[in-house]
Amino acid sequence: MVSDKKLKLVQELVKDVKSYPIVGVINMCNLPAQQLQDMRATLGKKGVKIVMARKRLLQLALQQSGVENIEELRSKIKGMPALLFSKDNPFTLYSIIQKNKSSAPAKAGQVSPKDIVVKAGPTNFAPGPIISELASVGIKTKVENGKLAIINDVTVAKEGAVITPKLAESLKRLDIQPMEVGLDLIAVWENGLVFNAKQLHVDEQEYTNNFVSAAQAAINLAVEITFLTAETTDMILQKAAREARAVALEQNFMTEDTRDEILAKAEAQATSVKNEGKIEAQSEPKKN
Structure with a gap:
């Protein structure tokens, strides 16, 4: 017979499952007590609630909640389980848990968490x-x-x-x-969708690099098609000035900016013709 204490716990869990938009399943196997306390404090500051109970009671609470697709999350309970409740998004939750993990030597009989x-x-x-x-x-x-x-x-x-x-x-x-020593997040339920932990992994550096790359590509395109914005106007004007100068030099169009280079080019060409034709400069004939 189920005790009143256990029934009350299940009722409270059912209430939490229905009231929180994020429900996670975690495995606390091999987690030191001190690290669990530290993680409780860290996550508690962000409004995250962790409830530990026997596997059967957690499964019963999820089943009785009746929320959409919760059975998929129920099937992922394993090890020394606990339920995690949050109002934050699951990606942020996963990131916080991962950042608070520490490395440890492998022991015989343990399961490798990764390759x-x-x-x-x-x-x-x-x-x-x-x-x-x-x-x-x-x-x-x-x-x-x-x-x-x-x-x-x-x-x-x-x-x-x-x-x-x-x-x-x-x-x-x-x-x-x-x-990895820390909370092992198995899966997260959010409004009927269940995410495995791997699906919540975001490489923050790669994410930042992608934004930078996309921004640079957008600027390059805007400059190429002469789309004026606060960020591109100076670059477009500089590009136009460079291209106009290049055309002027190609067509030997004299301006204050191109004169010296055109004359230098003409002199270089004349010297080249002289050397190729082995032409020797002649002095002016003397007048009688």
């Missing part, structure tokens, strides 16, 4: 038994300047793969910390 890639390059290891140890997990090496160097980039574990004891030890020796 683990060991980069090619020098190491601090001298040749020895470590050559076979690295080779056993797919890392090929060679000796350079008395030290081992990794020959090629190699993916030693795919996302979702279980870390073996040998791989965990090799990554530790290479000082590679592939694990």
